[in-house]
Amino acid sequence: MKIFVDNRPFDVHAGQSLLQACLTLGFDLPYFCWHPAMGSVGACRQCAVKQYKDEADKRGRIVMSCMTPVTEDLRISVKDAEVSAFRAGVIEGLMISHPHDCPVCDEGGECHLQDMTVMTGHNYRRYRFNKRTFRNQYLGPFVNHEMNRCIQCYRCVRYYREYTGGRDLDVFALRNLAYFGRYEDGVLENEFAGNLVEICPTGVFTDKTLKHHYTRKWDLQMAPSVCVHCALGCNTTAGERYGSLRRIVNRYNGEVNGYFLCDRGRFGYEFVNHKDRIRQPLARKNGRLRPVTRSEALSQLRSILSGAKLAGIASPRASLEANFVLRALVGPERFYAGVSEAQYRLTAAIIELLKTGPAHTPSLREIERSDAVLILGEDVTNVAPRMALALRQSVRQAAFRLAEKLHIPVWLDHPVREAAQDLRSPLFVAATHGTKLDDVAKEAFHAAPLEIARLGFAVAHAIDASAPEPANLSEEMRALASRIAEALKGASKPLVVSGTSLNSQEVVDAAANVAWALCRIGKPASLSFTLPECNSMGLALMGAKPFVEGMEAVRNGEADSLVVLENDLYRRTSRENVDALLATAQHVIVLDLLANPTTAKAEVVLPAGSFAEAEGTLVSSEGRAQRLFRVYAPGGDVQESWRWLRDMMAEAGRQEATAWETFDDVLGSTAQAIPAIHGAVGAAPPATFRLAGAKIPREPHRYSGRTAMLANISVSEPKPPEDADSPLSYTMEGYPEQPPPALTPYFWAPGWNSIQSVNAFQEEIAGPLRGGDPGVRLIEPRPGNGYRSCVSEAFVARGEAWLLAPLYHIFGSEELSPWAPAVSELAPQTYVALRPDDASRLGAEEGQEVEVQWNGTAHRLPVKFRADLPAGVAGLPVGLPGTECAGLPVWAKISKPL
Amino acid sequence: MFSILRTLWNILLHSFRPRVTIQYPDEKPYLAPRYRGRIILSRDPDGGERCVACYLCAVACPVDCISLQATEDEHGRRYPDFFRINFSRCIFCGYCEEACPTYAIQLTPDFEICEYDRQNLVYEKEDLLISGPGKYPDYSFWRVAGVQIGGKAKGESEREDAPADVRNLLP
Numbered sequence A: 001m002k003i004f005v006d007n008r009p010f011d012v013h014a015g016q017s018l019l020q021a022c023l024t025l026g027f028d029l030p031y032f033c034w035h036p037a038m039g040s041v042g043a044c045r046q047c048a049v050k051q052y053k054d055e056a057d058k059r060g061r062i063v064m065s066c067m068t069p070v071t072e073d074l075r076i077s078v079k080d081a082e083v084s085a086f087r088a089g090v091i092e093g094l095m096i097s098h099p100h101d102c103p104v105c106d107e108g109g110e111c112h113l114q115d116m117t118v119m120t121g122h123n124y125r126r127y128r129f130n131k132r133t134f135r136n137q138y139l140g141p142f143v144n145h146e147m148n149r150c151i152q153c154y155r156c157v158r159y160y161r162e163y164t165g166g167r168d169l170d171v172f173a174l175r176n177l178a179y180f181g182r183y184e185d186g187v188l189e190n191e192f193a194g195n196l197v198e199i200c201p202t203g204v205f206t207d208k209t210l211k212h213h214y215t216r217k218w219d220l221q222m223a224p225s226v227c228v229h230c231a232l233g234c235n236t237t238a239g240e241r242y243g244s245l246r247r248i249v250n251r252y253n254g255e256v257n258g259y260f261l262c263d264r265g266r267f268g269y270e271f272v273n274h275k276d277r278i279r280q281p282l283a284r285k286n287g288r289l290r291p292v293t294r295s296e297a298l299s300q301l302r303s304i305l306s307g308a309k310l311a312g313i314a315s316p317r318a319s320l321e322a323n324f325v326l327r328a329l330v331g332p333e334r335f336y337a338g339v340s341e342a343q344y345r346l347t348a349a350i351i352e353l354l355k356t357g358p359a360h361t362p363s364l365r366e367i368e369r370s371d372a373v374l375i376l377g378e379d380v381t382n383v384a385p386r387m388a389l390a391l392r393q394s395v396r397q398a399a400f401r402l403a404e405k406l407h408i409p410v411w412l413d414h415p416v417r418e419a420a421q422d423l424r425s426p427l428f429v430a431a432t433h434g435t436k437l438d439d440v441a442k443e444a445f446h447a448a449p450l451e452i453a454r455l456g457f458a459v460a461h462a463i464d465a466s467a468p469e470p471a472n473l474s475e476e477m478r479a480l481a482s483r484i485a486e487a488l489k490g491a492s493k494p495l496v497v498s499g500t501s502l503n504s505q506e507v508v509d510a511a512a513n514v515a516w517a518l519c520r521i522g523k524p525a526s527l528s529f530t531l532p533e534c535n536s537m538g539l540a541l542m543g544a545k546p547f548v549e550g551m552e553a554v555r556n557g558e559a560d561s562l563v564v565l566e567n568d569l570y571r572r573t574s575r576e577n578v579d580a581l582l583a584t585a586q587h588v589i590v591l592d593l594l595a596n597p598t599t600a601k602a603e604v605v606l607p608a609g610s611f612a613e614a615e616g617t618l619v620s621s622e623g624r625a626q627r628l629f630r631v632y633a634p635g636g637d638v639q640e641s642w643r644w645l646r647d648m649m650a651e652a653g654r655q656e657a658t659a660w661e662t663f664d665d666v667l668g669s670t671a672q673a674i675p676a677i678h679g680a681v682g683a684a685p686p687a688t689f690r691l692a693g694a695k696i697p698r699e700p701h702r703y704s705g706r707t708a709m710l711a712n713i714s715v716s717e718p719k720p721p722e723d724a725d726s727p728l729s730y731t732m733e734g735y736p737e738q739p740p741p742a743l744t745p746y747f748w749a750p751g752w753n754s755i756q757s758v759n760a761f762q763e764e765i766a767g768p769l770r771g772g773d774p775g776v777r778l779i780e781p782r783p784g785n786g787y788r789s790c791v792s793e794a795f796v797a798r799g800e801a802w803l804l805a806p807l808y809h810i811f812g813s814e815e816l817s818p819w820a821p822a823v824s825e826l827a828p829q830t831y832v833a834l835r836p837d838d839a840s841r842l843g844a845e846e847g848q849e850v851e852v853q854w855n856g857t858a859h860r861l862p863v864k865f866r867a868d869l870p871a872g873v874a875g876l877p878v879g880l881p882g883t884e885c886a887g888l889p890v891w892a893k894i895s896k897p898l
Numbered sequence B: 001m002f003s004i005l006r007t008l009w010n011i012l013l014h015s016f017r018p019r020v021t022i023q024y025p026d027e028k029p030y031l032a033p034r035y036r037g038r039i040i041l042s043r044d045p046d047g048g049e050r051c052v053a054c055y056l057c058a059v060a061c062p063v064d065c066i067s068l069q070a071t072e073d074e075h076g077r078r079y080p081d082f083f084r085i086n087f088s089r090c091i092f093c094g095y096c097e098e099a100c101p102t103y104a105i106q107l108t109p110d111f112e113i114c115e116y117d118r119q120n121l122v123y124e125k126e127d128l129l130i131s132g133p134g135k136y137p138d139y140s141f142w143r144v145a146g147v148q149i150g151g152k153a154k155g156e157s158e159r160e161d162a163p164a165d166v167r168n169l170l171p
Helices: A017-023 A083-094 A112-120 A153-162 A193-199 A263-273 A294-306 A320-330 A340-358 A363-370 A384-396 A397-405 A415-420 A436-440 A448-462 A475-487 A507-520 A536-541 A547-555 A575-584 A641-651 A657-658 A663-673 A676-682 A753-761 A821-826 A836-842 B004-014 B057-059 B094-098
Strands: A001-003 A008-011 A050-053 A063-065 A074-077 A130-135 A143-145 A170-172 A179-181 A205-208 A222-226 A233-243 A244-250 A281-283 A288-291 A311-312 A335-337 A372-376 A427-429 A443-446 A495-497 A527-532 A559-565 A587-592 A604-607 A617-620 A624-629 A804-808 A830-832 A849-854 A858-865 A873-877 A889-894 B039-041 B066-072 B078-086 B105-107 B160-163
Touching: A001 A017, A017 A153, A017 A617, A050 A083, A050 B039, A063 A083, A112 A443, A130 A663, A143 A193, A143 A663, A143 B066, A153 A170, A153 A384, A153 A415, A153 B078, A170 A849, A193 A205, A193 A244, A222 A624, A233 A263, A244 A263, A263 A384, A263 A821, A281 A294, A294 A587, A294 A641, A311 A320, A311 A547, A320 A335, A320 A536, A320 A559, A320 A617, A320 A641, A320 A663, A335 A547, A340 A397, A340 A507, A340 A527, A340 A536, A340 A547, A363 A384, A363 A527, A372 A384, A372 A448, A372 A475, A372 A617, A384 A436, A397 A415, A427 A436, A427 A448, A443 A475, A448 A507, A448 B066, A475 A507, A495 A507, A507 A527, A536 A617, A536 A676, A547 A575, A559 A641, A617 A676, A624 A676, A641 A657, A641 A663, A830 A836, A830 A849, A836 A858, A873 A889, B057 B066, B057 B094, B094 B105
Parallel strands: A001 A074, A130 B160, A311 A335, A311 A559, A372 A427, A372 A495, A427 A443, A495 A527, A559 A587, A587 A604, A804 A873, A830 A858
Antiparallel strands: A001 A008, A050 A063, A050 A074, A143 A205, A170 A179, A222 A233, A233 A244, A281 A288, A281 A604, A617 A624, A804 A889, A830 A873, A849 A858, A849 A889, B039 B105, B066 B078
C-alpha cells in the first residue's frame, strides 16, 4: 500500500494505524496514550498530522494519526506548520501542572514526556498560575508513586485493568484532578505491576528498587541478558554501576516477552548484590569454612582431584556451558542432573513428547494468538508468570474476530472492547485450586492431580475417539470434557498448557493426548509445558543421569567425591538423603553464588558468577536457546562456573581444558559433543563479530564519570577490563549503528531516550526486531502418532489423610529472587492450606498451628484457609524456607497438636 | 638597517610603559566573580545541601571527571552520597555549572589548587561543599520542585494549589 508523507511516497502494510506506519517509517511523531501492545484510544491528541484529500488539496485537515487507518494513496503531512503548532500547543497544555521535578525524578533521561516535549519544541513555560498537586500513595516495595507528574494519558489504568486484568488501580476524581492510584494505600496486587514503570510516559510510576541505588540510564553499563527466575526465558537488559547491579528493564523480543516482564523477573535481580554472596573461595580448615586465596583453593583442589573418583551434580540454573565443562570434568558416566526424581522424569518425558508428537511448542507470541486454551494442572501466574499475561491476551481473539467482521480495525482499542463486551475465546483451567486466570476462564475445574489428568484424557477421547478413554468417568466430567473438546475443535489455533508443577506424569501425558488428538483431526494445535528453572530444558537436553543414580554411586563407592554446580541439593530431595550423600562423599566441592545449606557442608566452595557476571546459553521451556552476556566484570575471585571447572580440569592435568580459553571455545565443544543442543551456537554472533571493525559498547555514549569513578582508589585511571568472550566491550566507544538484536545492550535512538526507542529497532512497530528476534529453537516436532495410555484410577479422598498438593508463589517459590529484599517482603511465611470445612473438622482456626506428617517427618505449620481446594486435598507452598517440598504431592496426616 | 633601528627604538619605548606582570604570589591579580576556577558545591539559603544528585554535571562534563551517587534522606530529600571531582582531569570549562539545575555546583575565582601529588587533586564532597549559597543567594530548588521533603508537604511549593481531594466529584 502506498501513502504520501509530505509528498514523498512510501510503501506501508495495510491494516495498521497511521501512527504505527509513520513510526515504522522513522518519522518522529509524538504520542502518549497509544502503546503498541494496547492499541489506540485517541485520548491525548498528541499525534496529530494533516490529512489531504488529494494532490490538489492544499488546506487539509488535522487528524489524529493513531485513530486513522492507512488507506491507499493517503496523503498526509507531518511537518506542516499548523499541525506542528497544534502538537506544541497540546504538549504545552499537558505540561501546565507538570512539576519542576526532572532533576530529582527517576524517569529523567529516559522520560517519554521529556523526549516528546523536546520533539515538539515546547521549551518555555507561559502558564503563570498555580499547579494542581496530589498526595502520593504507598504501592508496595516495587513501584514508587509520584502523582504530581501525571499528564492524564490513562495508559496506566488501561494497562493495569484491561491488559493485565488487575482490579486495584483505577482513576479517581475528574477534569484536571483525575487521580491514578488505589482506593487506599497498599501493595499493588497484580504480578505485572512493574511494567507501569515502562508504561507510564513520565515519572508517576518509577522503579522503587532502583531508587535505593539510583543511576541514570546513561550511566548504566548494560548488556543483553535473559531472566533467570523462571523457564520462559524473557529477554532483559541488566544495568550496572560502581560494581553493583542496578536494575532490570524489559528487552523487547517479539517472539518471547514482547513489551512486558513479570515483577519477579524485573525486581528479583538484587540477589546479585546480596551481602551473603560468595565472593572468594572458601575451604574447610579445622571443621570451619574459611576464606582462602585463589591459589590456595586451587592447590587444595589439586590434591583432592588427584585420584578421586568424581561425580558431578549438574544444575538447571547454570548455563549449558558450565554444565558441559562439569560433564567433561567428571565424565558423562558420572554426570548427574541435580533435580528431583519427579522433575527429572517429567522433563525427559516432556522433551520426548515435544520431539515425537505432532504438536509444536509455541512461543509466547503464539500463545497470545491462540484462540482456545486448555490449562491442565498449572497455576501459570505463579509458575511462569509472563505466560499468564500472554494467556490473558489470548482470550481476546474472539473479540478481534468480531471486530474484523464489523470492519473495526483491531488496534482501535475501545470500539473493539465495546463491540465485544464479555465475549472471550474459550480458556479452560483445570488446577488443584483457584488460579488468577479463572476470572477470564470459561470454566475452571478444581480437582486432585489424578482427576485433572483424567479430565485431560477424557477431552482427548472426546476430540478423537481413537484416543484412550479413562474408565468410570462421572457424568459431570464427561459433559465438561465434551464442552472443552467442542471449544478446542472449534478453534483455529488451539493450545494446551501443562507442566511439571504437579510432578505428575499422568497430567503431562493427558496434555499431550489432547494436543495430539487435535492435530490428528487437522487442527494446528500447540503444546506448551512450563518448567521450573531457567535452564531446566537445557539440562534435560544434555542427557545427564538422574540424581538418585548419583546418590547410589556415592553410596556403593563408584564415586567418592562430589562436584556440585550451582545447586542447593536440599531443594531436590529429602534432608536425610542429602545429609547421607554429603557425609558419605569424601570430598564435596561446591560452586555457587549464595551461601546455602549445601555450601555449608562443602569442603571447598568456589565463588561462581551470577547471570550478570557470566555469559552463557539458557534453553527456555519453549526450547529456545538464548545467550546472556556479562554485564560487568566481577571483581576479586568471582568468575564464571565454567572457568572454575576448567581450572579444576587443568589442575587435574587434563590437557583438553587448556584449549578452552574463551567462551566460544567451550560453546563450540559443547555443541559438538551434544547434538541436541547444536543449534545453541547460533543464539548470538561469536566474539569475533565486529560492527564496522569495532566492538559493541556496553556503555551509552553519554556514560559519565570515567575519570573520576575510581579516582578515590588511584588517580591514574586503569585500563577498562577486556572481554574476550563476547563482541561487547566495557567502554563507550563503538560504531553508532544498531547491533544485531542478540547483542543490543540497550535501546536508544536519536531523540528517543526512553524505552520506547525500541520502535526504532523493530522491522515494523510491535513486529520482530530488525535482523530477527533473538534465540534459536532447538525442539521442532516430528509428525508422530500413537497416544499415551491413560490412567483409569479415580482419585478418592481419604478421610484420615490429605493429599498434599504443591502451591506455588510467584514471590517465594523460586530459589534466587527471595534474596532480593523487595521480593522477600512479599514472600509468604510457610503454611499449610486447608479447606475451611476440613480445618473445622480438625478443630483448627485460621493461623493456628497443626502438625503435618509426610514422608516420615512431622512439621508444625500454621493453617491458611483455601476454600478453592478440592475435597481431600491440602496445599503446601513450594520453596519457602522451613519445609521440604521435593516430591509433592504426597499423602499427609494432619492433626491438631495437643 | 632601518628596521633594526626601529626595533631598538620600540624596545626603548616599551621600557617606559606600565608593567603588566605582577609579583604573584605577593601581589594577587583581580579575578572577576565569574572567573572559572576551583569548583565548589553550595548550600541553599536554609543551609541544606543544594546538590540533588541529578547527575547532569557528570554527564555534561567533557572529560568525565565528576562522579557521584544519589541517595535520599528519610523524608525523600535527595542528595549525593558521595561527590567526587578529579581536578587533575578538570578543564574548568564550566559546563557543569551551566548544566546544574539547582545552582549547586559553581566555579569560583580561585585557581590556587596545585599539588605535588596528583592524588591530592581528587576532591570529595567534604572538600567541595562550602557553607553558603555562593553566587545565587536566594534560590532554593526544593521551593519550586513538586516532591515532598522534610519540612515541606505536598502543595506547599511556590505556585502550588493544596493537594486535590480525590474523593470529590464536584465540578
